[in-house]
Amino acid sequence: xxxxxxxGDNRSGMPQRRLPSAKKSDRQFKWLLVxxxxxLILAISIYPLVFSIWVxxxxxxxxxxxxxxxxxxxxxQVVTDPVFRYSLWVTxxxxxxNVAIEFLLGLGIAMxxxxxxxxxxxxxxxxxxxxxxxxxxxxxxxxxxxxxPFGPTNYLLSQLLGHEVTxxxxxxxxxxxxxxxxxxxxxxxxxxxxxxxxxxxxxPPHVYEAAELDGVGGWQVFRHITxxxxxxxxxxxxxxxxxxxxxxxxxxxxxxxxxxxxxxYTTSFxxxxxxxxxxxxxxxxxxxxxxxVLTLLVIVFLVRRLLKPEAK
Amino acid sequence: xxxxxxxxxxxxxxAEVDAWLRGEPTRRDFIKRFGQAAGMLAISGTALSPxxxxxxxxxxxxxxxxxxxxxxxxxxxLAASVEGxxxxxxxxxxxxxKQYAGxxxxxxxxxxxxxxxxxxxxxxxxxxxxxxxSTVVELPGPDMYSKPIxxxxxxxxxxxxxxxxxxxxxxxADGGVIQPLDDxxxxxxxxxxxxxxxxxxxxxxxxxxKIWGFFDDGDMFALYYRKDIFEDPKLxxxxxxxxxxxxxxxxxxxxxxxxxxxxxxQMAPNVYGAGHFRKxxxxxxxFDFMQQFRANGGTFFxxxxxxxxxxxxxxxxxxxxxxxxAASIPGNxxxxxxxxxxxxxxxxxxxxxxxxxxxxxxxxxxxSDKAISFIPQSSIAGKVGYAIVPGGHxxxxxxxxxxxxxxxxxxxxAYLFMQWACSPPVSxxxxxxxxxxxxxxxxxxxxxxxxGQLFPSAPExxxxxxxxxxxxxxxxxxxxxxxxxxSLDRMCTSVWAGTDPMEALKTAAAEWDATTENxxxxxxxxxxxxxxxxxxxxxxxxxxxxxMAVKL
Numbered sequence: 006x007x008x009x010x011x012x013g014d015n016r017s018g019m020p021q022r023r024l025p026s027a028k029k030s031d032r033q034f035k036w037l038l039v040x041x042x043x044x045l046i047l048a049i050s051i052y053p054l055v056f057s058i059w060v061x062x063x064x065x066x067x068x069x070x071x072x073x074x075x076x077x078x079x080x081x082q083v084v085t086d087p088v089f090r091y092s093l094w095v096t097x098x099x100x101x102x103n104v105a106i107e108f109l110l111g112l113g114i115a116m117x118x119x120x121x122x123x124x125x126x127x128x129x130x131x132x133x134x135x136x137x138x139x140x141x142x143x144x145x146x147x148x149x150x151x152x153x154p155f156g157p158t159n160y161l162l163s164q165l166l167g168h169e170v171t172x173x174x175x176x177x178x179x180x181x182x183x184x185x186x187x188x189x190x191x192x193x194x195x196x197x198x199x200x201x202x203x204x205x206x207x208x209p210p211h212v213y214e215a216a217e218l219d220g221v222g223g224w225q226v227f228r229h230i231t232x233x234x235x236x237x238x239x240x241x242x243x244x245x246x247x248x249x250x251x252x253x254x255x256x257x258x259x260x261x262x263x264x265x266x267x268x269x270y271t272t273s274f275x276x277x278x279x280x281x282x283x284x285x286x287x288x289x290x291x292x293x294x295x296x297x298v299l300t301l302l303v304i305v306f307l308v309r310r311l312l313k314p315e316a317k
Numbered sequence: 318x319x320x321x322x323x324x325x326x327x328x329x330x331x332a333e334v335d336a337w338l339r340g341e342p343t344r345r346d347f348i349k350r351f352g353q354a355a356g357m358l359a360i361s362g363t364a365l366s367p368x369x370x371x372x373x374x375x376x377x378x379x380x381x382x383x384x385x386x387x388x389x390x391x392x393x394x395l396a397a398s399v400e401g402x403x404x405x406x407x408x409x410x411x412x413x414x415k416q417y418a419g420x421x422x423x424x425x426x427x428x429x430x431x432x433x434x435x436x437x438x439x440x441x442x443x444x445x446x447x448x449x450x451s452t453v454v455e456l457p458g459p460d461m462y463s464k465p466i467x468x469x470x471x472x473x474x475x476x477x478x479x480x481x482x483x484x485x486x487x488x489x490a491d492g493g494v495i496q497p498l499d500d501x502x503x504x505x506x507x508x509x510x511x512x513x514x515x516x517x518x519x520x521x522x523x524x525x526x527k528i529w530g531f532f533d534d535g536d537m538f539a540l541y542y543r544k545d546i547f548e549d550p551k552l553x554x555x556x557x558x559x560x561x562x563x564x565x566x567x568x569x570x571x572x573x574x575x576x577x578x579x580x581x582x583q584m585a586p587n588v589y590g591a592g593h594f595r596k597x598x599x600x601x602x603x604f605d606f607m608q609q610f611r612a613n614g615g616t617f618f619x620x621x622x623x624x625x626x627x628x629x630x631x632x633x634x635x636x637x638x639x640x641x642x643a644a645s646i647p648g649n650x651x652x653x654x655x656x657x658x659x660x661x662x663x664x665x666x667x668x669x670x671x672x673x674x675x676x677x678x679x680x681x682x683x684x685s686d687k688a689i690s691f692i693p694q695s696s697i698a699g700k701v702g703y704a705i706v707p708g709g710h711x712x713x714x715x716x717x718x719x720x721x722x723x724x725x726x727x728x729x730x731a732y733l734f735m736q737w738a739c740s741p742p743v744s745x746x747x748x749x750x751x752x753x754x755x756x757x758x759x760x761x762x763x764x765x766x767x768x769g770q771l772f773p774s775a776p777e778x779x780x781x782x783x784x785x786x787x788x789x790x791x792x793x794x795x796x797x798x799x800x801x802x803x804s805l806d807r808m809c810t811s812v813w814a815g816t817d818p819m820e821a822l823k824t825a826a827a828e829w830d831a832t833t834e835n836x837x838x839x840x841x842x843x844x845x846x847x848x849x850x851x852x853x854x855x856x857x858x859x860x861x862x863x864x865m866a867v868k869l
């Protein structure tokens with residue numbers, strides 16, 4: 006009630022004098038209101054973050070008793086681990102491949118479906134269904150389709166090609182990477198599509214009409230009208246997708262288990278393995294911080310690009 | 318309001334609501350009743366929550382028809398618990414546990430089928446006998462190790478009874494996560510029951526001279542083969558003509574690959590010679606490598622704890638495994654244990670080596686329960702023979718100990734449950750459950766007439782498991798076991814993908830050495846020395862080699 010009194014009616018527009026004690030009470034009440042939220046954030050976000058910084062420099066390993074100070078040893082072990090370095094390249098390769106294909110496909114489908122026609126709503130609804138499926142389920146579904154000896158893919162390909170196909174989709178290079186990209190593209194192309202479709206439908210029709218009257222060709226229209234108009238949406242879609250794709254884990258876990266050997270280890274899968282399969286938590290934390298810093302570089306670059314038109 | 322009043326009230330409420338929906342009563346009547354119902358719900362929420370929690374945690378006890386072998390085993394377990402013998406571990410555990418009636422025990426179990434035993438049988442039966450409730454906490458494999466540690470660090474006392482792989486015992490004992498049982502055993506157990514363990518399994522929970530749990534799952538690999546194929550006259554004739562010897566169940570790994578290839582050549586695509594679970598992350602790679610490597614004369618570490626993987630024994634092992642892969646069902650390298658069982662039960666392969674449920678599934682016994690309906694019905698029942706794996710030294714792959722959490726708020730009650738569940742009559746009934754994956758481990762299990770009646774070839778099945786344990790090998794029991802085994806899995810799968818065996822062995826050896834360095838060479842040396850003392854640590858000190866073999 007003190008708060009209600011403090012902000013009381015001031016219809017006259019005259020400045021109201023408030024007692025110092027009321028001001029103080031007002032301030033305290035504000036703090037009281039935000040305290041639960043602050044405590045919650047501290048508990049679930051700040052505390053683990055600070056705790057992880059401590060873990061970086063100690064031994065925090067379920068197999069070694071105690072938490073002795075080890076300096077930078079955890080970082081050194083991660084950086085000198087060839088599997089970690091290799092996993093970064095796999096992450097980059099898969100992220101670039103996934104996002105590029107998803108972007109091109111999403112753009113193509115969005116352009117096809119930009120104009121209204123009968124059944125368009127139904128088609129769009131079907132296209133976006135994969136977005137609502139858990140990546141674990143997507144991985145399991147593709148594994149069932151591809152995994153020998155029971156998956157039907159090789160059988161279907163054999164029937165189509167007229168000779169026996171015996172591809173190890175989950176164990177043979179490069180087919181294992183192709184399988185991972187296919188699964189990711191199947192799930193996330195609709196994400197690109199939805200964002201780009203929103204951009205395309207926001208372009209004023211009169212711009213296209215003017216171009217048509219001027220006799221501008223299709224490619225020129227795309228290049229000089231469509232792309233500039235939806236460029237911010239493209240950037241947004243690519244940024245969001247890139248940030249998600251960089252953490253690729255679920256499909257790897259289900260489809261290839263990181264194998265054969267460590268061939269399909271992404272950095273997320275590597276960190277999971279050393280953290281939760283081998284229980285080297287301090288090493289996993291060091292790796293996670295390194296990965297976070299590397300990811301931040303990408304984020305900063307992309308966000309700056311994203312905000313550039315706004316700054317102008 | 319007692320239960321009866323509540324039921325009557327709820328019945329009245331339903332009638333009132335129905336009447337209200339028909340437009341008969343006044344709005345005021347309904348609001349009054351609704352207010353009463355909401356109030357009762359609020360009050361009953363507190364009162365009912367323990368009941369609801371317990372009801373959710375435990376399904377109804379499933380007891381089999383007393384005329385069946387399992388029904389008889391369950392009746393015997395019940396009789397041993399309530400009638401005695403009075404000095405039996407089951408009886409003594411129940412009698413002592415009654416003082417803890419009303420407490421609740423939190424027990425970790427591997428998620429899935431393993432957890433059905435405490436949910437459907439042992440948990441409800443224990444509650445009926447003692448009044449002690451139990452909550453089953455299902456955990457995925459790796460979490461069975463990490464969660465108890467995390468809870469111990471937090472000091473939460475979240476768990477009482479832990480299902481743990483024996484290889485984790487040293488780390489968890491040294492870390493204070495589990496507590497020794499020696500005093501409680503002396504107080505409550507008929508120690509003669511310890512002598513009923515097969516010698517391979519008896520020492521598994523022992524570490525630094527103390528007992529840290531009760532062994533509870535005999536995960537012994539064995540060879541399962543199609544008798545009808547090996548007895549086929551035409552195949553025998555062809556084999557004789559090609560190799561100048563009789564077609565027999567292979568005794569060596571070279572023979573195994575040769576026989577598998579021969580059957581594949583003769584019978585594919587209907588039947589392939591062999592199948593394995595070689596998928597990355599599937600533990601088949603590590604177990605198979607460890608059993609073959611040691612059978613081929615390999616040792617894991619030298620006196621300085623340097624890895625001895627990159628040796629002739631390692632190369633020979635990987636080459637044998639590659640030859641077996643080539644002779645196997647297509648997709649061999651992509652299969653996990655379950656998909657291998659599916660191929661086997663469908664009659665697509667002539668030989669597999671895997672865990673003991675293979676025998677029960679082959680006979681169609683496991684599939685008698687709907688919980689295991691994801692496994693197809695057996696098309697090979699009555700056609701399956703049992704043998705020790707080629708090389709003569711099968712892997713004891715994982716297994717489980719029941720251990721007592723150091724932070725348990727009810728350590729004696731938890732201990733008494735463990736003693737009861739692992740006692741000879743109760744553990745027999747648990748191992749005979751069709752849906753659970755607990756496998757025989759006591760001498761009395763292997764000799765059990767009731768178990769022998771489960772399916773026609775059960776006596777041979779039990780004898781083979783016992784004989785396999787006599788010559789079986791243990792997974793290394795020491796800190797870092799996960800790291801060492803992960804390196805083996807990566808090594809194997811990279812070889813399946815085309816990496817040169819020696820190159821892969823060197824990579825794995827370097828990873829092993831890094832793991833050893835990280836954990837401390839001296840301490841790992843001490844752990845390894847402890848491990849080598851166990852029967853089954855090497856081919857030279859198997860149970861049989863030590864003169865302790867169990868003859869049925």
